[in-house]
Amino acid sequence: MPTTKTTIESMFSAGTQYGLGRSRRNPTSNPYIFGTKNKTDIFDLEKTKPLLDTAAAYAHKLASEGKTLLFVGGKKEASAAVKTAAQSLNLPYVDGRWIGGTLTNFMQVRKRIDRFEKLVSDREKGELAKYTKRERMIIGKEIDKLERMFFGIVSLKKIPDVIFVVDPRREHNAIKEASDMKVPVIALANSDCDISDIAFPIVGNDGSKLSIQYFVNEITQAYNAGKKSAPAPVVAKVATAK
Numbered sequence: 001m002p003t004t005k006t007t008i009e010s011m012f013s014a015g016t017q018y019g020l021g022r023s024r025r026n027p028t029s030n031p032y033i034f035g036t037k038n039k040t041d042i043f044d045l046e047k048t049k050p051l052l053d054t055a056a057a058y059a060h061k062l063a064s065e066g067k068t069l070l071f072v073g074g075k076k077e078a079s080a081a082v083k084t085a086a087q088s089l090n091l092p093y094v095d096g097r098w099i100g101g102t103l104t105n106f107m108q109v110r111k112r113i114d115r116f117e118k119l120v121s122d123r124e125k126g127e128l129a130k131y132t133k134r135e136r137m138i139i140g141k142e143i144d145k146l147e148r149m150f151f152g153i154v155s156l157k158k159i160p161d162v163i164f165v166v167d168p169r170r171e172h173n174a175i176k177e178a179s180d181m182k183v184p185v186i187a188l189a190n191s192d193c194d195i196s197d198i199a200f201p202i203v204g205n206d207g208s209k210l211s212i213q214y215f216v217n218e219i220t221q222a223y224n225a226g227k228k229s230a231p232a233p234v235v236a237k238v239a240t241a242k
Helices: 004-015 027-034 045-063 076-089 107-126 134-154 172-180 209-229
Strands: 018-021 033-037 039-041 067-072 161-165 185-187 200-203
Touching: 004 209, 027 033, 027 039, 027 045, 033 076, 039 045, 045 067, 045 161, 045 185, 045 209, 076 161, 076 209, 107 134, 161 172, 161 209, 172 185, 185 209
Parallel strands: 067 161, 161 185, 185 200
Antiparallel strands: 018 039, 033 039
């Protein structure tokens, strides 16, 4: 494991220490602010590190237990990092607009995903040929719309065990639904975010691609390490006739 100094130096190099303007500070971030420079809050990375360590350890534990982590980061600075990380772990993700009811009305959302999968399957099998050209065009538009909305969560067969959110202020709908459904949240939160209801907050710069990438990588690596440490599934022996 890297030393504390090396980890903090790497966080510093990624610009994770930069918060937002002091006037935008949420009171819940006060304990993690080192100071203010040019009216911009600076995080105390000595306090960010243990938060990151705790969140990473939790992600490791999740993976070792075979639990599902949903990545959420719809803003342009976060979308690419979130998508790449989730795909590398074969996990679901939301890299665009959060669809209302993804957690609180999951069964209906799942029905729409099933519809998307069936239409795609029918198209690949050539079963749409029986429709007129106009009907195929309408179905094609429906497929495109459903793909934009649900592609990242097609693999989600049940409500995720945990969600990892970049910028809980922006993704407040996801946070609210997670709270309603008692789904724990890991979140990278800037100084303008309310972290009082976040189970595993990581205070840091959630506005720059480099900083976001750093924290997403840390959680990704921890989850991946947990997957590798998970016990092999028990395969039931099938009795053979003698």
